[in-house]
Amino acid sequence: MRENTARSSVLPVAPSRGRLRPLGLDEVRITGGFWGRRRHTNATATIGHCLDWMERVGWTGNFRAAAEGRIHRDRRGREFADSEMYKLLEAMAWDGAAHDAEIAASTDVVAPAQEPDGYLNTAFGRPGQQPRYSDLEWGHELYCYGHLIQAGVAQTRAHGEGELAKIARRAADHVCATFGPGGIEGVCGHPEIETALVELARATGEQRYLDQAALFVERRGHGTLADIEFGRAYFQDDMPVREAGVLRGHAVRALYLAAGAVDVAVETGDEELLAAVVRQWEATVARRTYLTGGMGSHHRDESFGDDFVLPPDRAYSETCAGVASVMLSWRLLLATGDPRYADLAERTLFNVVATSPSEDGRAFFYANTLHRRHRGTVPPADAVSPRAESSLRAPWFAVSCCPTNVARTLAQLPAYLATADDHGIQLHQYADAEIATTLAGDRDVALRVRTDYPSGGSVTVRVGRSSDHPWTLSLRVPAWTRGATAWLVDPDGVRRAVAPGTAEVTRAFRSGDEVRLELPVAPRWIGADPRVDAVRGTVAVQRGPLVYCAESVDLPDGREVDAVRVDPSAQPEDGPDDTVVAPGDLAVPGRPNGAAWPYRPLDEAPAPAAEHGSGIVLVPYHSWANRGPSTMRVWLPTTTPPGRSS
């Protein structure tokens, strides 16, 4: 892998080597469109909403109680409640200067809770509490440090080293002293500190943080954690990282660990470790990932299921697993340059990360099911909600990792759009944006991206500033265009078909040059591998990168989505306002509730005819559940009953 010499310091992920060089938040700016609106809502609504809830539920107060010596009786929330404060601090740091006062205030709350040796956790270690590190399986102490360190790195990179960064450094030094060679031979039940320590090593140049991260990665999989009810696979302590063939156990833990392993592999030049994670990513994407990019099909332990066990109605697809999957794919993209990682990140951003927050940014999905059978109840506006219980988003959860994870992801999103290398600039995600960087040889380049993506498929890149030397503009042609035709129009107006992967234009660009990518976003039927038992006999609709769904609020007469049947022999078509109209009908009369027995010999009379044959309105999956309680399904039964067709 090549050495990176990043031009920017405002980087969420800054590997010292790799195929691609990331661009910083001072080099890429999102100016509007799909993600621009969501980032605005995040900055102006979500972050404040989360800070308010942190006070309301007492999790911010935990730091005060710790500093004031009354935490043993006053602590609120779960073991990992501290981490939500750190994730919010990270979000505010990346989001820009508007949060300076909140960052300072929150830092002032956190700081006095740190103990003289750097230890910082409000759930353990003080009189009347469990001892430090007495419950590595469930205690989340190292996990919390991970988020603290990420917040510290964000502050340093975005605003210069301040108090928060110092707190994080002290905590990291404490971790190295306590868990380094000769110290506690343990790992945290919830991986996260691995990737954080590598980033701190990158930010500070201190090797010992990288060494400690590498030690944590290597230690895992040797059964140092207890064999819990869910088995050691739950926290990936069942086998060494470099021996595993697929991600397993708790999805967020597995993905955070994999991200940390890539970071370690890149910094140490460990090709074997990198290859192991690539192999796990491939197997997980091929066999354990929902159409939305969502990961995790078990509610009980928030874990991956077995290969091809992807029931839409039991999809857990935790928002945090979506965030973690984007983190992993981004690191693999930087290391390898392979556009397949950007493909998965795109799918996950549009269909998991964008699905979690409500339109107003003040309510969230924790789990992102692909089939909701019951409208359920409305989550309380003034109390925490359980996970995955309602058809509507909830303002806060008893375990509320997802809102703050969405906040920090949207805040750093511009950094995921583009990269550079010796040859030029690569665009990976499409959004209205302005990009300015310096290529090798001190050649300044500025670009402006304009697109109606994902509603439309036209992406125009206008060169604002360029050098006289030729360079290459690379544009990802998404894998979802497979079987259709994408076009690239170069600055001379020459139009050529391009295949999924990467389309390139190399020339001495001049100011005003335009390159246009035309992606075919007509809605298409999607079928699943026959081994995915749970969606057999159904089809889904994808339009561009967006997965679509039927939602009961769009059906006539108060019908529920289980009456929907579609006819994949005809084509779905664009409807108004980003809807799709799928050929199909509602099969209600053919399915009387009074049937005595739900099974019948196939040689008996077929089901009676259906009604409402005028087509089914589908909406983007990310937009569902913004119009009151509803039922919803992504995978739509087809009109052809089994054995009636050939």
Next chain:
Amino acid sequence: MRENTARSSVLPVAPSRGRLRPLGLDEVRITGGFWGRRRHTNATATIGHCLDWMERVGWTGNFRAAAEGRIHRDRRGREFADSEMYKLLEAMAWDGAAHDAEIAASTDVVAPAQEPDGYLNTAFGRPGQQPRYSDLEWGHELYCYGHLIQAGVAQTRAHGEGELAKIARRAADHVCATFGPGGIEGVCGHPEIETALVELARATGEQRYLDQAALFVERRGHGTLADIEFGRAYFQDDMPVREAGVLRGHAVRALYLAAGAVDVAVETGDEELLAAVVRQWEATVARRTYLTGGMGSHHRDESFGDDFVLPPDRAYSETCAGVASVMLSWRLLLATGDPRYADLAERTLFNVVATSPSEDGRAFFYANTLHRRHRGTVPPADAVSPRAESSLRAPWFAVSCCPTNVARTLAQLPAYLATADDHGIQLHQYADAEIATTLAGDRDVALRVRTDYPSGGSVTVRVGRSSDHPWTLSLRVPAWTRGATAWLVDPDGVRRAVAPGTAEVTRAFRSGDEVRLELPVAPRWIGADPRVDAVRGTVAVQRGPLVYCAESVDLPDGREVDAVRVDPSAQPEDGPDDTVVAPGDLAVPGRPNGAAWPYRPLDEAPAPAAEHGSGIVLVPYHSWANRGPSTMRVWLPTTTPPGRSS
């Protein structure tokens, strides 16, 4: 409902009124065939196997430890371990005289553990233990009494009142004193005592047992139990029995309660209560029952799922729920005479109750899944097993309710075959049997049934003794013959087509007369209601009352069942040894493991062709997993991919 004047006392269920009068174990004898072989194994292997395990795991020893004052430190097993002893005692009582010595020995173990006031439970109430009735939600004290009382009734009816019956009476008197009017206003977290108390009232003529049972039924659903993690529906305390529309919560609890409610309704003439249970049975059978008759689709809380949520791979379908379902259907059949209850009992007996024990009667399924994806490990021969973990039956479980429930059901099975009424005799289940009873007017009748059922569909009833007066022989024509033709041949050799329901021959039968029922047992494809999402695009095969399955041990080259695809446009045919050969193939080459992404646009190339087009061997579901670890599926994917067909 009419008054019953039972001619026999050897009756597991002896309602004082109802449409049909049950025949006792002294009136119906199974002489061979499918159930004869299983009853022989039960008597000669299973009962002894269970007694041995009860000693081995220390559950028998609990009674000794209680009597000797050391139970607080020596108790073994779960709260309800006592009940397994009672279920074995019941099994031995119904099974016949061969177990006299074991009954006496086991009774001698139990008796000294009973306290002077009748209280009897080894988990509660003694020094160092939790107080009596301090945990009605989970304590199972009344549940254990229920099984004790059923054992006592069995002993009284089969052998005359003995020591066991006296213990049970004392316990029942204690229950009435403790939970009667003015006593504890509670119910047991696990219903069971309701049906037991009614049977004790029937056996003794004591009204107070019936009153107490009615009180328990009426009390439930008013939230006297705590609101646990699974909700009060778990133990049916969410709404009054007579208001519920469908069975819900823990399947065994729901079914035992419903059985007890029918008993109370019949004895008290409460038509409203009976109608409520009929309504719940109808809704449950129409929307919450597997093709096998199995009930319960949640592993976590062993409960019913929502309507039409019947995933084959997550089928819990507990053996005990099958037993309880047969108990409920039998009570409803006696009360109403409607053959649909015998239809469900038949389905459940052949496909759940007969599936649980291994061929040698020394290992059991606790859960009866309809799809097993992994061969799994071999259960230990000398240790208890977890539930639902292996593809093989296990010798004993940490919670081992199922083996003893199978034992008592097989022991009393002859009583489920036939009934009488004022007009004659009704045959509900078909097995080689001898039946002798006295009809109204002191007319002795004897019948001999010969059949190869369920392998074949021919049932011959030969009259051995009859009176000169005409009477009616009724034969159930199973609902599964719908769409095919069943024939009845009368003693004159006249052959007529008969429809599902009841076929009758009325005449003054003479000795030697034969009536023959010819049922069409050719294998047939079965499809499911389209609302059962989890089996869309698949078909099953049923042959007579037997559900069939594909098992990996019958596939070539070590293939697993997920490669199986069948073609329902052709017909399945009989193979040798009760197998069926289904038209189909193995689709292995079309599903490479290396696929990068398991979803594809339907307008892209279809899946490659399959191999092994010579047909798929299917075996009766009840017989699977007797040939080593295997994978298995009941619902078979069809060869027609979605959207490729019309």
